Amino acid sequence: xxxxxxxxxxxxxxxxxxxxxxxxxxxxxxxxxxxxxxxxxxxxxxxxxxxxxxxxxxxxxxxxxxxxxxxxxxxxxxxxxxxxxxxxxxxxxxxxxxxxxxxxxxxxxxxxxxxxxxxxxxxxxxxxxxxxxxxxxxxxxxxxxxxxxxxxxxxxxxxxxxxxxxxxxxxxxxxxxxxxxxxxxxxxxxxxxxxxxxxxxxxxxxxxxxxxxxxxxxxxxxxxxxxxxxxxxxxxxxxxxxxxxxxxxxxxxxxxxxxxxxxxxxxxxxxxxxxx
Numbered sequence: 221x222x223x224x225x226x227x228x229x230x231x232x233x234x235x236x237x238x239x240x241x242x243x244x245x246x247x248x249x250x251x252x253x254x255x256x257x258x259x260x261x262x263x264x265x266x267x268x269x270x271x272x273x274x275x276x277x278x279x280x281x282x283x284x285x286x287x288x289x290x291x292x293x294x295x296x297x298x299x300x301x302x303x304x305x306x307x308x309x310x311x312x313x314x315x316x317x318x319x320x321x322x323x324x325x326x327x328x329x330x331x332x333x334x335x336x337x338x339x340x341x342x343x344x345x346x347x348x349x350x351x352x353x354x355x356x357x358x359x360x361x362x363x364x365x366x367x368x369x370x371x372x373x374x375x376x377x378x379x380x381x382x383x384x385x386x387x388x389x390x391x392x393x394x395x396x397x398x399x400x401x402x403x404x405x406x407x408x409x410x411x412x413x414x415x416x417x418x419x420x421x422x423x424x425x426x427x428x429x430x431x432x433x434x435x436x437x438x439x440x441x442x443x444x445x446x447x448x449x450x451x452x453x454x455x456x457x458x459x460x461x462x463x464x465x466x467x468x469x470x471x472x473x474x475x476x477x478x479x480x481x482x483x484x485x486x487x488x489x490x491x492x493x494x495x496x
Contacts, residue, residue, distance in 0.1 A: 245313055254322035257393060263381055263391035267373045271491045276372035277311070278455040280433055283364040283463055285427040287420060290360060292344035293352050295426040304438060318394050330397045335468045345424065357398050364411045366391045366404070371458050375481075376488050401416075412422065423466025431467045449488055453482035 258264050267273070277440065285291045294300065300307050317329040340352035368383050369391075381387060383404045395403035404410040435452045456469050457476040464471055472480075 226325065238320075240496060241276040244326055245316070248325070249316050249321045252322050252325065254386075254471050256320070256322060257323050257326050258319065258390055262390055263384070264319055265377070266381065267377070267387055268315060270373055270379075271379045271488050271495070272372045272376040272378075273369060274451060275376055275455050275458065276419075277308075278451060279372060280365045280368035282431055282455065282467065282469075283368055283461060284361055285430045286423065286463060286466060287357070287360050287417070288346060288422050288424050289344055289348060289350040289354075289426045290357055291430065292342065292350055293340050293357075293426055294430065296342050297340045297350060299467070300430070326394075327333060327397060330366070332393070334398065345426070355399055355401050359395075359403065359413070360417050361400075362395050362400050362403060363410060363417065364446075365431065366410055367414055368458075370410070372408070376454070376457060378488070378492065415433040420464070421463075421466065428467055431469065435469075447490070448485045451485045453480050454487065457481070457484070 281295060285294070294380070299308060314329055314333060318326045319328070334353065337351075337353040337358075344350055352358075366388060370387060373387075374380055374384070386408055388410050389405045392403040394406045404413045438448065440448055457466065457480045459469065461471050
C-alpha cells in the first residue's frame with residue numbers, strides 16, 4: 221500500500237516538475253554516450269540532484285524578480301501566470317541537460333536559450349529599455365540562481381558540501397558558455413557580485429504580484445497545498461531581509477529559526493521518501 225502511494229505521488233511530482241515527456245528527456249540526458257561538461261564527482265551534480273533544489277528554485281525566482289528590467293521581461297514575455305508549470309519544466313530541463321547531459325547537448329541547450337533571449341526585449345514600466353540577452357542582466361539571473369541553490373543546499377541539503385567554492389566554479393562554466401562576463405568562481409566572489417547589483421534592485425508592482433502568485437496563488441491540487449505552503453515559507457525564510465522588504469514579505473526570526481526550519485527539514489524528508 222505504501223509503495224503504491226509513493227509511486228503515485230512520485231509520478232505526480234515529476235510530471236509537474238519535468239513534464240509529460242520526462243522519461244524521454246531522462247533517457248537522452250543520462251544515457252546518451254559522449255563527454256560531459258562535468259565529471260560524475262563534480263559538486264554541481266551533487267547539489268542539483270538534491271531535493272533542496274525545490275526550495276532553491278522558488279527562492280531564485282523571488283530574488284530575480286527584484287531587478288526591474290529582469291522582472292519586466294518576465295511580466296511582458298513570460299506565460300508564468302497562465303502556464304507556470306510549463307516554465308518550471310523548461311527550466312528544469314535546461315538545468316538537467318547542462319548538468320548531466322553530453323557536452324554537445326548542453327551547448328545546444330545554451331545556444332537555444334540564447335536564440336530565445338534575442339527575441340525578448342521591450343520597455344520597462346520606468347521607461348528603460350531592456351534586452352534579455354544583455355550580459356549584465358544575464359549576470360544578475362545567474363548570481364541569483366547560484367546564490368539560491370547554494371544557500372538552500374547549505375541549509376537543507378541531505379549531505380552539504382565541505383566547500384562550496386567548487387560548486388560556484390562549476391556554475392561559472394555554464395555562465396561562460398552563455399556569454400556572461402566574469403562570472404563568480406568562489407563564494408566570496410559570488411557574495412561580492414550579488415552586493416554589486418543591490419543598488420539596481422527594487423520591489424516593483426510586477427515583482428510583488430509575481431511573489432504573491434508564486435507563494436499564494438500557484439495552481440495546485442488540494443492535496444499538495446499544505447506541503448507547498450511549507451515550501452513557500454521555507455523559501456522566504458532563506459531570503460535576506462534586504463530582499464524581503466521590497467517584496468513585502470514577512471520577517472519572523474524566532475518562528476523561522478524554529479518552526480519553519482523544522483517544517484522545511486520534514487518536507488525534505490517527505491520528498492526523499494516519495495521519490496525513493
